[in-house]
Amino acid sequence: MKKILLIVCFLIFFQTVHAFTPVTVEEYYESIIGLEGDPLRAALHNLIKGHVMYPYFSDSGIATRDIIIEADIDLMNHENIILFYSGRIQDKDFQDHGDNFDYTNEYDIPHEDAWNREHVWAKSHGFPDMADTAYTDVHHLRPADRTVNGARGNRDFDWGGFELEEVEGCYYDYDSWEPPDRVKGDVARMMFYMAVRYEGDGNTYDLELLDKTGTYGPKFGKLSTLLQWHILDPVDKRERHRNEVIYSYQHNRNPFIDHPEFVSLIWGEPESHPVVNYSEPTIRFGNQRIGQGSEPLIFVVSGYDLIEDVTISTSSPFFISYKNDESPIYNLQFQPRDGFVNEKISIYFKPDKKIVYEDTLFISSEGAETKYVILKGHGIDPLAQTLLSSSFEDGWDGWSSYSEAGNKNWYHSSYGDRHFMKMSGYKGDEPCEDWLISPDLDLYNYRDIILSFETAKNYEDLYPGLEVLISTQYLDGINPEKADWVVLKCALSNGHYVWKYSGYLDISNFTDNNVNIAFKYTNSSPNKATSWEVDDVEVIGVLKE
Structure with missing residues (x-):
């Protein structure tokens, strides 16, 4: 029946x-x-x-x-x-x-x-x-x-x-x-x-x-x-x-x-009004040795419905170049073709002091809203060495994970042409506590040690969800909770998978021959969890004389 x-x-x-x-x-x-x-x-x-x-x-x-x-x-x-x-x-x-x-x-x-x-x-x-x-x-x-x-x-x-x-x-x-x-x-x-x-x-x-x-x-x-x-x-x-x-x-x-x-x-009918635009709202050079020019970062200036030339301007220690000409230029103009502009330019950074630089690149055209691009860079000692550089292009880059709670864990992921480490406790069997731990760093003979990285997140939880820590006591393979860790204050992503730079974190007080950086993830419940992504982790330092 x-x-x-x-x-x-x-x-x-x-x-x-x-x-x-x-x-x-x-x-x-x-x-x-x-x-x-x-x-x-x-x-x-x-x-x-x-x-x-x-x-x-x-x-x-x-x-x-x-x-x-x-x-x-x-x-x-x-x-x-x-x-x-x-x-x-x-x-x-x-x-x-x-x-x-x-x-x-x-x-x-x-x-x-x-x-x-x-x-x-x-x-x-x-x-x-x-x-x-x-x-x-x-x-x-x-x-x-x-x-x-x-x-x-x-x-x-x-x-x-x-x-x-x-x-x-x-x-x-x-x-x-x-x-x-x-x-x-x-x-x-x-x-x-x-x-x-x-x-x-x-x-x-x-x-x-x-x-x-x-x-x-x-x-x-x-x-x-x-x-x-x-x-x-x-x-x-x-x-x-x-x-x-x-x-x-x-x-x-x-x-x-x-x-x-x-x-x-x-x-209604489309309205025509001049618009200028950029490929990135912020251009970040990271650490650059003073007195030395950076490698160029490629940037695109675009516009449509234009009635006049597009003007680009900036100031030292940042400068621009066009069509493989590395001569420093601080002002550049493009003539629209049929109202359109879409031009690649190169931007350079050449610091002369050991400070954090921030400047503005202006993009303007008659009748269009002027656009502002933030330029950032960090002048460092010319003797500085790269002690850790993890872009995760090919995998974990020597990092390891440890799951204290929950059946979710950190994993290698990508979006478009960007690769990174990612963690989300959503739909786990219980609230998660998971560690992403760097390879051992020997910082004993170094000074002026700087840590930097980028994070992105999406969704909201009752918990902040991510802490950045440093330890001189962690031993590979043990429960990280058994070591003492110091929480580092830094800038983290505000959400919507928008990447945010941490700033330059001075970790010179941790001059030891066994130092580890860690990103600790937590969430409040399996049904409420933030997704966190970590990329471009870098540590630099100057060898002591």
Whole structure:
């Protein structure tokens, strides 16, 4: 009897989901035409909400991956798929199966060239759980090269920055991502769909487009840029094909593909005003021996809708250069081309005193808000030696971990092109107490010893979550709680995975032949835990005479 009931329930579900009679585009929007502003937005939301959901993974039925393959298929060869951003055409079966799959043997391609699913509205911006409706909404899921997907991360959308080597015409900076021209409009219309589809009713988040970058939570930017991209890259045949495929499965459409004019009726026409920008808000040189010029740090100055030259200026001991000319320059101008500037410059630091330097680089143009970039550096003794340098590019760099409580531990991780050590006690079996401990440092014959590092964190807990300590008593392999540790006061990240420099910590009082630095992680409960990341740990000192 139970089996019969299950079969009946399944048939009812199947008929409910698949008993779908498609209508023409004209019929779909017949109650919408003539509206504008908030009434249009509300009517579109009611029209496209409540779509049919498909699982992210499925061993037996249709999953989002299957719909993506059909929607982004190469119309000239149905064995291939066209990857978003890169535009590369490759076998649709060359999919990302995780790190333990033998890609070279199975596919004859490296792991980096496999494709996975890109959430164009990054899932960390409002719906991090797979059960969230937006997580599986195929209208904003695209096939992407896994390396390119990782490089994009959860950046907002805006103009300019460093060019991504793997994708011609794709640029990025510290908080934004510019896709190639051929998909700029695609991005814009997917973002407009998401903002209207998810208005905070039911179990969904209220997704909002803001006119800025550096957003977090259920917000995304940059609205004015997306409005420009919508016009610059009109709807094409591939977008219309994709919309039809998804409609046949989800039973809802992206209205901004069918009716591009809806964009201006809701958000207005894009306004043109000059903007200048930078690839990093802070440029940090770290420790530099006095009297010696640093290696150059590459920086990108960008701008759009410009009407006059862009001027860059700074002052000694920082200076700039252009096109491999190492002659010190303190003022530089760029002439826009068709209103755009995107130029690489080199910045140098040459201290003449043993002090901490902080200065400002100014970027200005007529009609644009002047931007300020903080320049930082530390002049050190010319005889200083590097005693510890851990960037974690290739792994643990000799560091070790010790778990005092909980089943979570420190691990090596990466995001984009950055590698670091990471710890989170979220969903552990109990509150965690975990140590990340440096290799032994012999500081006995050194003076002027300086420690520095960077941290990033996300999520909040009742506990601060991270302490930085130093000890002359720790022995490798023992419980670190059995040694005496001194807590070091330093600057730590404020959150949202924004990296923060510790400052220069003087540890000259710990001149011993067995010194260890440690990062101690704690959290209050398995359901409430901060994620902490540690990178670029450096210790320098001057050998005593």
